[in-house]
Amino acid sequence: MAALATLHCLTGCAIGEVLGMVIGTALGWHNVPTMVLAIVLAFVFGYSLTLRGLRRGGVAWRDGVKLALAADTVSIVVMEIMDNATVIAIPGAMDAGLADALFWGSLAISLVVAFVVTTPVNKWLIGRGKGHAVVHGLH
Numbered sequence: 001m002a003a004l005a006t007l008h009c010l011t012g013c014a015i016g017e018v019l020g021m022v023i024g025t026a027l028g029w030h031n032v033p034t035m036v037l038a039i040v041l042a043f044v045f046g047y048s049l050t051l052r053g054l055r056r057g058g059v060a061w062r063d064g065v066k067l068a069l070a071a072d073t074v075s076i077v078v079m080e081i082m083d084n085a086t087v088i089a090i091p092g093a094m095d096a097g098l099a100d101a102l103f104w105g106s107l108a109i110s111l112v113v114a115f116v117v118t119t120p121v122n123k124w125l126i127g128r129g130k131g132h133a134v135v136h137g138l139h
Contacts, residue, residue: 002123005131009075009122010115012049016041017083018107022098031094039080046076071131078121079114086110 020041024034047068054064086109087093093106125131 002119002126005122005126006075006079006115006119008049009046009072009079009118010111012046012072013042013076013079013083013114014111016043016045017080017111019045021103021107025098025103035084039084042080042083043076046072046079074125075118075122075131079118082117083110083114086113 017038020038021034024037029037047065050068050072051064054067055061059067087106090102090106090109092102096103096106122131
């Protein structure tokens with residue numbers, strides 16, 4: 001269950017993270033605004049995927065937002081810390097362009113690292129009835 005919860009979270013985070021990095025890089029933004037955009041979009045997409053499932057399950061909008069925040073915040077925070085720290089740690093990754101294999105490779109590696117580190121965090125949360133366990137039966 002922890003791996004599935006992490007994969008679910010990673011899907012939203014990856015969409016936002018990659019989109020933010022692509023937009024910032026394509027527009028020639030500096031590293032900090034590009035990363036801020038990527039992080040904001042990762043949270044937006046991460047929460048949105050959970051909220052979408054909750055809404056499909058009949059949960060009211062306001063309750064769905066509260067549940068998504070409770071279910072995903074810790075997971076997304078850990079994922080974003082690991083994801084961005086990994087990209088920063090890879091020499092030249094922050095300066096790579098969209099046509100560079102380093103750009104795409106560093107993003108792929110960062111998402112794998114984020115998944116590996118966040119899965120035990122989600123297992124710990126679920127074991128305590130927190131995180132994804134809060135919404136498991138609702139979507």
